[in-house]
Amino acid sequence: MRRKTTIALGFCTLITGLLRAQVQDSIASSPDKLEEIVISGQFNPQSIDKSIHNVRVINRDQIESQGGSNLADVLNQVLNINITPNASTGKSGAKIFGLDAQYFTVLVDNVPIINDEGFGNNTDLTQINLEDISRIEIVEGAMGVDYGANAVSGIINIITKKSSDYKWEISPYIQEETVGSEYDFSNKGKHIQSLKVGHKFNDNIYASVSFMHNDFKGFWDDRKGKDYFGEEDLRGHSWLPKNQNSLKGLLNYYNYHYRVYYKFEHFNERIKDYNKDVERNSNPIFGDSNPYANDKIVTSNRYFHMLNASGRLKELLDFDVTFSYQKQDRDVNSYNYYIKYDEKTNQKHYTTLSQDGFYSRGTFSNFINNDVFDFQVGYQISDINGFSSMEGNLVTSEPISRRLGSYDAYISSEIKLTPRLMLRPGYRIMTSNVVNAHHAYTFMAKYVFPKGYELRATFGMAPRLPNYEELYTYFVDVNHDLQGNPNLKPEKGKTVFVNLKKIFTIDEDFEIENNFTARWMDVSNKIELIEISRSPKRFGYENVDRYRNLGLTYLSQITWDNLNVGLGFTYAAYSTEMFKAPKETDAFFFTPQFNASVSYKLKKAKTNFSLFYKYTGAEYRYLLIDDIKGQYYIKGKSEAYSWLDFTIRQPFMDNKLNLTLGVRNLFNIKELESSVDQPGVHDTGGASGMLLSYGTSAFFKVQYNFNF
DSSP: HHHHHHHHHHHHHHHHHHHEOOOOOHHHHOOGGGEEEETTTOHHHHHGGGGGSOOOEEEEOOOHHHTTHHHHHHHHHSTTHHHEEOOTTOOEEEEETTTTTTTTTEETTEEEEEEEEEEEESSSGGGOOOOTTEEEEEEEEHHHHHTTTTOEEEEEEEEEOOOOOEEEEEEEEEEEOTTTOOOOSSSSSSSEEEEEEEESSSSSEEEEEEEEEEEEEEEEOOOBTTOOHHHHHHHHOBBEEEEEEEEEEEEEEEEEEEEEEEEEHHHHEEEEESSSBOOOOOEEEEEEEEEEEEEEEEEEEEEEEEEEEEEETTEEEEEEEEEEEEEEEOOOOOOOEEETEEEEEEEEEEEEEEEEEEEEEEEEEESOSSSSSSEEEEEEEEEEEEEEEEEGGGTTTTOOOEEEEEEEEEEEEEEEESSSSSEEEEEEEEESSSOEEEEEEEEEEEEOOTTTTTTEEEEEEEEEEHHHHHOEEEEEESSHHHHTTEEETOOOEEEEEEEEEEEEEEEEEEEEEEEEEEEEEEEEEEEEOOOOETTEEEEEEEEEEEEEEEEEEEEEEEEEEEEEEEEEEEEEEEEEEEETGGGGGGEEEEEEEEEEEEEEEEEOOEEEEEEEEEOOOOEEEEEEEEEETEEOOOOOOOEEEEEEEEEEEEEEEETEEEEEEEEETOOOEEEEEEEESSSSTSSOOOOOEEEOOOOEEEEEEEEEEOOO
16 A cells, blocks of 8 residues: 555656656757766766766767677676676676675666665676667765665666657667587577667657567587486586577657656566486386486566656756666476476476565755755655575475565755865665664765866765575575574675876877776675574574775776777775684785777778777685584685687668677686685685686677668
8 A cells, every 4th residue: 555655646746747847958958968978876967077976987889899788798898897607597796896796786777676686786787688778877986875775885877778869760680699619500609689669759759669589508518408318417508598588668758848758678588407417217127218307497577667757847946756666576497307208297387586666766956046055855765575485495385475675865965165176965864674774974075176187085884785585584494594684784884985087188189088096995794694503503694794995996098089998907905804703814805907998990991999808816715614624714716817808890881780790708718716706605615616707709790770
């Protein structure tokens, strides 16, 4: 009832605002100018040089140059972001400043995406396709005031395209890619097809629909697929096959006064898990066998609805209000597969995840017509109902449905003390149905020196709320005792970022942009999985650890005629204080990271050559070992590696037809020796191989842009 009332009141506010809306310059701007504009953390969309945040932008041209098919492909080359793939689940997450995907928020047009852990965190980056993306905005540091809990290390905001200069846009493309050296049309490689159709009905109404099919056949490596039943354990794949389908729709109305748009997406994914262990099922009487394996197919569906309106309410205020309803479920079909006869028996269907969530965010600003002082107030509501259960737990019990809700209000102001100095303090109060009220604070300052040097400083405090697994996990049988803790407290994250930026313009064709950032991060009350008792062996979640990160980052972008060169370097010191661990285990470790990109376009042929390189230094961490020798700590290590990609883009027929050829992972990195990223932080150890990639792969993409 409360949700229906909230939605009804929201729509009433929305309609009232639309009926009385007046001029808002940012809405009237041409969509093609948005490449120079950022929206993340802003009162209103504005040019990047006027933003008080230091926003990093990956534009559409950079996305096309990399030839990526999903968000993980693009972020793989970004400094301070480490992609963490999981071959056994097919998912890819990310780390920012050594903190995993629970500590930053992934948004699409300022709206977080529902996933296994809630809204916006631990998002599987391979499930976010790029066909309708205009640009990607990255803001580092605590963004809790603007985007709520769990934005401790920053946000990644994906901005989609919402208009066009053409009456019709029809853009089909196909992309074929090898998986390492593996490729054929039926059983190996990656095969992508996409079609987008956009129509501009008049100067005010634009609609689009797109469909993408991504068929990843898995990485076979030394395995032999689902039909193998030899003596060795070589059945199945090293990297699970998966098939994705994404259908998106957009209806956008805009004029000089306001804009309102509705978006829809249905995402479907099927992951095929062919068990490597084969039961021989021998018949001694007849001397033959009928081998079978216990296989399963995991199907995920995500439904996304979003309604947004923005404009100016008479001469009173600017508003930007969003309502979103999202649903996600994950179903498992397990069965015995008789390999010789291609038969399935003993099929079982069950659901391991079912969640539906409501999200709303509203901001209201520009209450007073004053060039010196302005303020913004806002609210954010998220409410998720459903369950997430381990498969083994479903054998003995029904999953228990839980509800996670948060209800926030916030205020921030912009104060221009002088034409060169701007201050922005902010505060958010967060209430929840699972934890006590908590708070987020930010204080930002920007100063522009006489020669164009821009100095930005940000201090932020943002919490991370315990997720569903940490609160409600219950997995108890004769071999396991792992239970969540509903009494967990939010983690506390503090960050300080200082950024100095300067653009040197040598002449109209030669420009150098330099960015230098120093940071300090501290996360206390960190939630970890610990051993509660040894006999009987029992595990649970507690607020026990602390994480700190100090770092320096330098970024440079050089533009000279048709040549673009990007260089970046970061050096980090990080420390983890663990529960009941010896003092020396909280020592600081140091690691570097370096990236470079070079892009050159031939003037006459318009051929574009791009090279992307990234070096990731070794990572260290102390781990608790529990074996026959007892319990003791060792220093774990994940080895360093380098990644190199190369692409060529060639337009034909006056840019209507575009061909992209590329090679990923030219150094053929596959597996890293690692004892750092192991499941179960305090109860494992020993070095093992971490599958990072399937090696060097080649791809080509053909896209036709039929615009008129």
